[in-house]
Amino acid sequence: MAFTLATFLPFVAFANDPIAFDEMVQTGGWLCEEAPAEECIDHGWNYADRNGDDQLDRIELKDLRSDMNAWAEWKADGLSGKDRTKLSIARSIANSLDLDDLIQSYDEDDSGTITRNELLADIQVDQRPLPDILKDKQATDWQAIGERLGPFGSLVGSLGAP
Numbered sequence: 001m002a003f004t005l006a007t008f009l010p011f012v013a014f015a016n017d018p019i020a021f022d023e024m025v026q027t028g029g030w031l032c033e034e035a036p037a038e039e040c041i042d043h044g045w046n047y048a049d050r051n052g053d054d055q056l057d058r059i060e061l062k063d064l065r066s067d068m069n070a071w072a073e074w075k076a077d078g079l080s081g082k083d084r085t086k087l088s089i090a091r092s093i094a095n096s097l098d099l100d101d102l103i104q105s106y107d108e109d110d111s112g113t114i115t116r117n118e119l120l121a122d123i124q125v126d127q128r129p130l131p132d133i134l135k136d137k138q139a140t141d142w143q144a145i146g147e148r149l150g151p152f153g154s155l156v157g158s159l160g161a162p
Contacts, residue, residue, distance in 0.1 A: 018074035020047075021067040037130040045116055055113035061099050068094060093152045105148040122148070 024047045032040035048056055048064050056064075072087050079087060106114045106121070122141040123133060133139045146153030 017067055018071040021071040022075065025071070032130050034129060036127045037125045037133050040130040041116070041120070041125065053113075055111065055115050056103075056119070057113045058099050058103060061102065061114075065094050065099075093149065096152050097149065101150065102148075105150070 024044070028040060028043050031043055048060055050060050050063065051057075069091060072091055076084055076087065103112065103114055106118045108118050108121070109115075122144040124139040125133065126139070128136075
């Protein structure tokens, strides 16, 4: 599950960079399991927000998807069957989403980008680790998240959503 949580480093990364993505995932894995959710979110956000404007645009989302795909191909042979299956589902969702539609589904202020607050609109962040919040049906509106993902939203449950 850590790799799915990490899709959210304070260094400049380049598209198709599996090593930088792996560093983000490795650090994010333990950080997200133990630290308050905000630290986990900051970690992933800093990786994804490559231009530092505190918004995610289409180019940043495309680069993030490219990194995840490059990492998945580089890492797949070392994953357990269960993790390989989850990764395959995550990749299918990520690669099938139209990025403009994704931005539009979260973009409340019509800026053409996604802010951190917009991204977290369906998650009530508190001091618990992010996996605990994501398991809490009172804190995470999985139905709303699924609706934002359109026809691929029904697959979210297979990645660990309650």
